[in-house]
């Protein structure tokens with residue numbers, strides 16, 4: 001490869017591959033710890049909710065004990081009133097005691113109803129606590145797995161990044177400064193879906209990245225390594241990509257074969 005443009009085209013193809021891998025690893029190095037932080041924050045929230053529900057349960061259980069104590073008190077008073085009945089002298093006293101017993105019976109019934117309602121509340125809170133505990137415990141296990149996963153992965157990511165940055169240097173070195181600038185300009189066109197500094201033609205003259213028109217002469221000159229060109233639409237360097245051309249050719253051949261097959265199958 002003596003042609004400077006051919007060498008540069010080849011360097012940009014390799015550089016693009018490296019830069020994309022660097023982008024992906026950089027993204028992973030940022031996203032993984034961020035996800036772990038998010039999980040930790042969520043777990044803290046789960047814990048707060050669990051503690052709050054446990055406190056509610058305790059308050060409701062205390063209320064239930066209170067209700068049970070007052071029921072016992074009412075029942076004792078009723079027993080005492082019942083016992084008194086036999087030893088009372090006047091009708092007035094008997095009637096008053098009977099009224100007292102009737103009132104105590106009503107009160108005991110009301111307290112029992114409240115106790116049943118409180119027990120339902122206790123059951124609901126206990127069920128919530130069970131769910132919240134399971135959610136929290138699962139979260140703890142998942143977080144531990146993600147942390148240890150990232151701990152072992154981090155070293156791999158860091159050493160691969162160092163490797164790629166080293167591999168990048170000689171490729172950058174063969175590019176003329178103005179060509180490198182144009183490559184980087186292409187990379188900075190963030191409005192297009194893939195971050196890359198290069199592109200190639202779909203068919204003969206449609207940009208693979210932005211689908212804009214590319215003059216056929218530019219495509220031919222790029223393919224023959226006669227001149228540097230960049231797509232007008234996405235500003236990316238037109239770098240002949242043999243692998244891509246092979247893929248495009250194979251796809252075109254497949255489409256043609258399928259069409260022929262369909263034409264054969266179709267009734268005459």
Ligand SMILES: [Zn+2]
Nearest residue numbers: 207210231234
């Ligand atoms: Zn383009």
